[in-house]
Amino acid sequence: MSTERRLDGAQQRAEAPASPAPERTDVGLQIEHVSKDLGGRTIVDDMQLEVKAGELTCLLGPSGCGKTTTLRMIGGFLIPDRGRVLIGGNDVTKMSPDKRPTAMVFQNYALWPHMTVFKNVAFGLRLRKLPRQEVSDRVAQVLELVGLTHHVHSYPARISGGEQQRVALARALVLEPKVLLLDEPLSNLDAKLRVRVREDIREIQQRIGITTVFVTHDQDEALSISDRIAVMSGGNVEQYADARSLYREPETTFVASFVGAMNSYEATVVPGGLELPGKLVVPCDDLSATGDGTFEAGVRPEDVHVSLNGDGAPADVVREVPRGHYKEIVLNAGPNEVRAFVSADLPPAEHVRISFTRALLYRDGVLQRSSAPVSV
Amino acid sequence: MSVSFALARSAGRRVLWFLFVGSLIVFMIGPIVWLGLRAFSGLWLYPQLLPKQWTVNGWRQVFNDPNLSHSMKLSFEFAPVVTVASAAICLPAAYAFSRYKFPGRRFLLISLFAVNAFPKIGLYISMAGVFYSLNLMATFLGVVIVQLIGTIVFMTWIPAAAFSAIPRSLEEAARDVGAGPLRVFFRVTFPLAAPAIFVAMILSFLASFDEAQGTFLVGVPKYITMPTEMYTLVLNYPEQVAAVFALLLAVPSVLLMALVRKHVMGGKLAEGFQLR
Amino acid sequence: MRRRELREGAQGLLMVLPPVAVIAVFIGFPVVAAIAYTLGRAGGPNSVVASLGQRQFIVQHGVTLDAYRDVLGNKTIHRDLWATVWVTVLATLVVVVVSWAIALYLRLADTRLARIVSGLSVVPLFIPVVIASYAMLVFYSSDGFMRSVAYHLGWHSFPTLGFTLWCVFLAEVWVNIPFGVLMMSSGLNGVPNNLIEAARDSGASMPRVVRSILLPMNVIPTVIVATFTAIYVLGSFTVPYLTGPTAPNLLGPSMSNFFSAFNQPQQAEVLAIVVFVLALGIGAVYVWANVRTGKRSAVAP
Ligand SMILES: Nc1ncnc2c1ncn2[C@@H]1O[C@H](COP(=O)(O)OP(=O)(O)OP(=O)(O)O)[C@@H](O)[C@H]1O
Ligand SMILES: [Mg+2]
Numbered sequence: 001m002s003t004e005r006r007l008d009g010a011q012q013r014a015e016a017p018a019s020p021a022p023e024r025t026d027v028g029l030q031i032e033h034v035s036k037d038l039g040g041r042t043i044v045d046d047m048q049l050e051v052k053a054g055e056l057t058c059l060l061g062p063s064g065c066g067k068t069t070t071l072r073m074i075g076g077f078l079i080p081d082r083g084r085v086l087i088g089g090n091d092v093t094k095m096s097p098d099k100r101p102t103a104m105v106f107q108n109y110a111l112w113p114h115m116t117v118f119k120n121v122a123f124g125l126r127l128r129k130l131p132r133q134e135v136s137d138r139v140a141q142v143l144e145l146v147g148l149t150h151h152v153h154s155y156p157a158r159i160s161g162g163e164q165q166r167v168a169l170a171r172a173l174v175l176e177p178k179v180l181l182l183d184e185p186l187s188n189l190d191a192k193l194r195v196r197v198r199e200d201i202r203e204i205q206q207r208i209g210i211t212t213v214f215v216t217h218d219q220d221e222a223l224s225i226s227d228r229i230a231v232m233s234g235g236n237v238e239q240y241a242d243a244r245s246l247y248r249e250p251e252t253t254f255v256a257s258f259v260g261a262m263n264s265y266e267a268t269v270v271p272g273g274l275e276l277p278g279k280l281v282v283p284c285d286d287l288s289a290t291g292d293g294t295f296e297a298g299v300r301p302e303d304v305h306v307s308l309n310g311d312g313a314p315a316d317v318v319r320e321v322p323r324g325h326y327k328e329i330v331l332n333a334g335p336n337e338v339r340a341f342v343s344a345d346l347p348p349a350e351h352v353r354i355s356f357t358r359a360l361l362y363r364d365g366v367l368q369r370s371s372a373p374v375s376v
Numbered sequence: 377m378s379v380s381f382a383l384a385r386s387a388g389r390r391v392l393w394f395l396f397v398g399s400l401i402v403f404m405i406g407p408i409v410w411l412g413l414r415a416f417s418g419l420w421l422y423p424q425l426l427p428k429q430w431t432v433n434g435w436r437q438v439f440n441d442p443n444l445s446h447s448m449k450l451s452f453e454f455a456p457v458v459t460v461a462s463a464a465i466c467l468p469a470a471y472a473f474s475r476y477k478f479p480g481r482r483f484l485l486i487s488l489f490a491v492n493a494f495p496k497i498g499l500y501i502s503m504a505g506v507f508y509s510l511n512l513m514a515t516f517l518g519v520v521i522v523q524l525i526g527t528i529v530f531m532t533w534i535p536a537a538a539f540s541a542i543p544r545s546l547e548e549a550a551r552d553v554g555a556g557p558l559r560v561f562f563r564v565t566f567p568l569a570a571p572a573i574f575v576a577m578i579l580s581f582l583a584s585f586d587e588a589q590g591t592f593l594v595g596v597p598k599y600i601t602m603p604t605e606m607y608t609l610v611l612n613y614p615e616q617v618a619a620v621f622a623l624l625l626a627v628p629s630v631l632l633m634a635l636v637r638k639h640v641m642g643g644k645l646a647e648g649f650q651l652r
Numbered sequence: 653m654r655r656r657e658l659r660e661g662a663q664g665l666l667m668v669l670p671p672v673a674v675i676a677v678f679i680g681f682p683v684v685a686a687i688a689y690t691l692g693r694a695g696g697p698n699s700v701v702a703s704l705g706q707r708q709f710i711v712q713h714g715v716t717l718d719a720y721r722d723v724l725g726n727k728t729i730h731r732d733l734w735a736t737v738w739v740t741v742l743a744t745l746v747v748v749v750v751s752w753a754i755a756l757y758l759r760l761a762d763t764r765l766a767r768i769v770s771g772l773s774v775v776p777l778f779i780p781v782v783i784a785s786y787a788m789l790v791f792y793s794s795d796g797f798m799r800s801v802a803y804h805l806g807w808h809s810f811p812t813l814g815f816t817l818w819c820v821f822l823a824e825v826w827v828n829i830p831f832g833v834l835m836m837s838s839g840l841n842g843v844p845n846n847l848i849e850a851a852r853d854s855g856a857s858m859p860r861v862v863r864s865i866l867l868p869m870n871v872i873p874t875v876i877v878a879t880f881t882a883i884y885v886l887g888s889f890t891v892p893y894l895t896g897p898t899a900p901n902l903l904g905p906s907m908s909n910f911f912s913a914f915n916q917p918q919q920a921e922v923l924a925i926v927v928f929v930l931a932l933g934i935g936a937v938y939v940w941a942n943v944r945t946g947k948r949s950a951v952a953p
Contacts (some may be wrong), residue, residue, distance in 0.1 A: 077849055097852040105852045110846035114868045123864070124854030175854060397769055400750070402770045403826070407787035408779065414790060422795035423803035437726045476664030477657070484672055486939055491679045492929035495887035497907040498924020501917055502686035503678060505697035515736035525678050528671050589889055589908075606782045610698040610894060611800035627856070633778040641774070645831075646838030651877050 001125030014184045025090065026052035028211030029074065035235075036069055043069045043082075045235040048081070048323075053088075054209040055204065057240075058222035061232035062258065067215045068183055070232070074213060075181050086195050087178050092138050103172035104181040108188060112157035117143075118152050124175045142174040145204060150312030154222045169201065171195050173208070180205070180212040186221065198225050219259050219318070231255045247300075249288075256298045263304070263338055267297035267361075274359060282313040283355040289368035295361035301328065303358040304340035309352045312353035320348065383468070391424040405604065414619035436617040444605060444621065451585055451602040452628075458523045458584035459577050466531035467573065471565075474539035485536075492529050500593045507594060514598050522590035527580035534579075534648030538572030539565065541647070578632045579645075585628060669816035683928075688923045705917040723922040725907025731900035733926075735817055739892075740885040743824040746882045748874060749921030750825070756862065759840040770833055777830035785894035788823040789814050820896040824885045832877045840866060865884060872945055879938040883931045903927055 016333045036044040044066045051057045059067045066348040068360045069109065071171050074085055077099035084093045093098050111120050143149060146166040151159050155168065161247055165185060172180060185201070186194045197235065202225040205212050222229050223243045230240045233255075239251040250256035266272040270288050273283040274297055287293075305312070306329065315333040331338040333354060340354070361368045414420075418429030472478070473485055503522070504513075514519035535627050542565060548559045566573075568610045588603035595601070602625050633640070685697040692711040694702035702708060709718035720910075721854050723729055758770045776784055791797050793814035802810030815817045843866060851861045889904035896902065910920035 075849075075853060077852075098855045100854070100942075104850070106846045106850060108844075108846070110844065110850040112847055112851070112865060123851070123856075127855045127860065135869055159712075171854070365668065383803055397765065397881075400769060403822075404829070406797055407784075407791035407826070408775065410791050411783070411787040416679075422794075423800040425800055425804065430658055465674065470670045471667040471728055472664040472667035475662050476667070478661040478664035478668075480666070484668060488675065489673075489938075490932065491675055491683070491934060493883050493887070493928060493935050494679065494683055495889075495904060495907065495924045495927045495931075496886075497889050497904055497911070498686060498927070499679060501701065501907075501911050501920055501924070502682040502689065503699070506678065506698050507683055508700045509697065519676075521678060525674065528675060532671060542887055564674060582780070585783065593934060595835075603780060603782045607788070607894075610786055618786060619790070622786050624778050626783050629780055630778045640777070641835065641837075643834070643838035643841065646835045646873070649835065649880070 002053055006326055026053050027051070028055060028087070029213065030084075030086040030089075031070070032084045033072070034070075034073060034085065036066075036073060036078060036275075037079050043235050044073070047062070047185065047236055049237055049240065051211055051213060052110055053211050054225045056212040056214060056225060057075060058226040058229045059213060059232055060214045060219060060222040060229050060259075061217065063217060065173050065232045066235040067232055069212060069235075071181050071183050071215050074079050074179065075104045077104075077116065080328050090164070091252075101178035102181055103175055103177035103179075104183065105165075105168045105172050105185045109156075109168040111164055111167055111171075113156055116153045116155055116346050117148070117159070117340045120156065124171070132167060133328045138174055142170045142185075145173065145208075147200065148367050152351070161188055162197060165189065169204070170269050172235045173204070173210075177281070178211060179228045182212065182214045184215055184217070186216075187216075192220075198376075220279070223259070231258060233258075239359050249367065251358070251363050252369045253298065256360065256362075260338060261298045261301050263301065265299075265336055266294050267359075268292075268294050269361070274356065276334065278336065278363065280313050280334040280336065282333070283311065284360040287370075288360045289370045291368070295363055295368065296365070298360040298362060299338075299356050299358070301339045303340045303356055304338060304342075305355045305357050306342050306346065307355075308338050308349050312355040314353050315352055315354045317350055317352060382589050388564040388576040397560070401402040411619050411622060413445040414616060415623050417616060422446035431616075434614075434620040437617050437623065438620045444609075447600050447602045450599060450625070451625075454519060454523060454599075454601060455581045456590075458520055458527065459581045460581050461520060462524050462527040462531045463573075467535055470523045470532045470537055470560075473536040481485050482542055483532075487531060496526075496589060500590050503590075505591060512598070513594060516599070519591055519595045519599050522594045526587055526590070527583050530648060531580050531584075531608075534576040534645065535569060535573050537647040538644065542568045571636075572644045575639050575644045576648075578636050581628050581632060586625075618651055632650045655778045679740055687925060689918060690719050690922045690925055691717070692719065701917045704915065708916075708918045719918050719922050723919050723926075727800045728899060729906065729923070732903055732906045735900040736886060736927075737822065739817060740871045740882050742827065742876055743821055746821075746825050747828045747832045748878050751829055751836045751877060753830075754833050755836035756842050756866070757841075758837060759866075760858070763812040773833045774830040777834075778829070781827060781890045782894070784794050784827055785823055785891045788819060788826060792819050792822065798827055803809055814895065815897050817896060817901075820892045820902065823891045823895045824888065824942065827891060828884060830879045835877045838871065839870040841867050843876050853858050871903045875941040882934045886927050886931050886934075919920065 002352045021048055027050055028047075031047055031049040034044060034047045035042060043160075046214060047066075047070060049057070049070075061067055068072070069078065072078050074100075076092070076095055079094055086092065087101055096364070112123070114138060115123065121139045121142060122135050125138060130138075143152060146169050148163060148166045148170065151163060156164055161169070162373075166186075167186070186198055198221055201214075214222075214226065222245075226243060228240060228242050229246050231238045231246065233254050239246060239255045241249075241251075246255065247260055249260060250262075265274075265276045267276050268277075268290075269287060270281055273281050274279050274287070276297075306315075313333055315331040315338060317329055318332055318337075319330040321328040321330075323346060326341050327344050327346070329340050329342060331340065331352070331354065338354060413427060415428050415429030415434055416432065418431040418433070419429035420429075446636075473481060500522070507513050507518055507522075512521065527531065546564055546568070547560050550564045554565065588601075588604050588607060591601050592604045592607070595604070602621070606618070606621060606625065609621055613621075636644075641643075682697070688728040690701070691707050692715055694708065702710065707722070709722065711714055754770050754773050758766045762917045779787070792812070793799075794812040796812075796814065799810045799812065802808075809820075809914075813822065847865055847869075848861055851865050852858075856864060861951075885902075887904060888902065889908060892902040893905045893908065894904065903926070907920045907923045907927075910916045910923065
């Protein structure tokens, strides 16, 4: 729907590394060959992941792929059957949640209803037997950090969803954990608030430079706030990369189809382009690989070049969908359906010519690369 | 999903824990099992852990005694009548308590509870005056009334909580598609509240089935039900016969409670006791 | 709009009328009559009882507290009153603690053993009180299970608990445990897992989670169990009558004794009122607790 916007965001981030915190090279969190069986099924399967200190990593994946399970193993609510979890280089695999330097923000916030906002945030500090004054200072500080200065003595049932979310965040941050864990923290907010709060979360995260794992199944969310994204499927990481590489060079067809829109075809490489089913040859400027035999070719809609005349393969316009500053058109090129994002200025037409500016070639679901790096 | 954590880590605490669980199990079901053994025992001398002889004499005696079997029959007559009567007068009230706003709602709901706090014996003594003047002594209706008043509280509270738990939007949606108020009640509200109503009815059946003192006071000498008979039995009959009779008296309770076990354990009973 | 509200109110009142009327006629009225009787008024509904009773304190005008003085000055009653208070307090405490333990066990360790334990603990709900009392009596009697087992374990002088206040206490606990376990379980199951996990995450140990999260969130069920158990034990008759000693016993049996054995209905009613006042005091706690938390958990308008 809004691939372009997503793309814009991703490009901005890649051009100007936004993190103002000094780049630290030490590792924040390591997940080494971790597996977990639940109810007789392997939910997380030999998973590996490394999050640098101060980095925000999103776990992105379809429902049931094991994101929450992974997060709960990092937080200590589940003990892995195999493998290790390390925080700052220390093995915490079997450590119980109360001993771990992690803090979790739960999906529905899990605020204790019998405690006021203040008491919710202060709870962990009180457990540590800090002096009264220090407790209230630190609570006030962290509440200000998350932008919640009134309602401090209200009960959670009496404040709005967005405010509850901030209290949950404050409660996690006040303990100054080494790793912050968030499980779909925005899913209970309305669309507008969701965008605002996720930006706030990102800003706070960067300000205090905390290592963060953020679970979501919303790719928009993942692409817009993470340093790196781990796309999960079937209990495993399919690809772990920053938003831009994930979008431009999805390593597997699963990632390609899960992140953003992608046209995909059975194709063979011919001189000057790709031959799609129906013996249709489409010119292509940039192929990720060459070779004999059929590939699975993936083409992003913005990599489809549409012109009214000129060269290229002939195609018929089936449908046009205005998207604001650009439009999406659906075409038939022989037996193949092609989706393209084009300028809103392109005049309507029935017959057009198409070519690809860039195509990714997959074999057995894995991206094939020629020896020379793909030019972007 | 459950939040499981090791409750007892050290061996010493584990032993203590198992002792606690073990004695709890003995405490809870030991008396019933022991009573069951009594019912079949011939000769049983202290301190043997099992009877020396087994027999069914006690059972024969109970079934051949006309008094005892007559009281069984009576018990099975009163309990259904009381249950139906109680449901008939209490269910509309339960619905009103949960759905309508009217003056004194809270007060009436709580005063139902207050009357429950008056000790039954004292109540029956002074109720006798009312029963005499209304000519209810030693009548079927009198016994029904005396058993009925013990069922009113939970026959109102438990279904009221169940009605309250049904979102109004479900009823409104049905009204929206053109169902009249009665149809909405019988097609939407009632089926959703049915498990709780069922629990309340079974509890009411059992309360009536087990009621002894009031029935004795009002019903004597015409209406002697099983639990009333039980008092005499405990004092006058051989232990074995009392044990048999006790087991017989427990059978309907066990069967009926087994029917609603799932709902009772699932919190239908518990919900009824939170005032709203 | 206004008219509709009025109509709804009227309809509501009409629907609650039948049970309220039954209660008013057969409980409310007798209770009021009983109060009048204990204050020396023997007219109206009390005339039948009063015409048969002995040792009554009757006045034609005004009221008298002589009946109360008579009963409360009686040494035997003192002992019964103390017995009642002690058994009530002890049984309530034990029921609350044990049902908390069982419910907590089930909540935190949902194992097969936990389910068996909680399943067994509701067994008494299936058993009529008369039988429960009888079974308890036989179990703890001089040739009962406890003494037989103790004998085999080499403890030949294990006390006979049957017909003592201990047996009353044990039987009251037995009878009230199911309600306790059901209430507590229902309350504890209402606490979502992630509230517990969030506390663990903040560094709370398991005992601390119980104290800071589960306990305060389960106040209402606890209050309900405590008040209902206490009120039940205070007014109970069957259990102490069948399992307890002749004297001192709980006030339930002594009420009955005053009425049928001594033919002193006025004294019996005085005892009933005393128990009623105690029970109302306990009931007030229940209502207060419900109202208090009802306010806090109300969602913002
Ligand atoms: N305790 C359990 N016993 C059995 N199966 C479980 C248990 N917990 C989770 N699962 C299963 O494991 C799978 C992965 O669960 P998980 O909660 O990690 O998914 P998720 O990626 O977070 O999905 P969602 O986006 O829907 O939250 C699901 O199929 C779920 O049914
Ligand atoms: Mg999840």
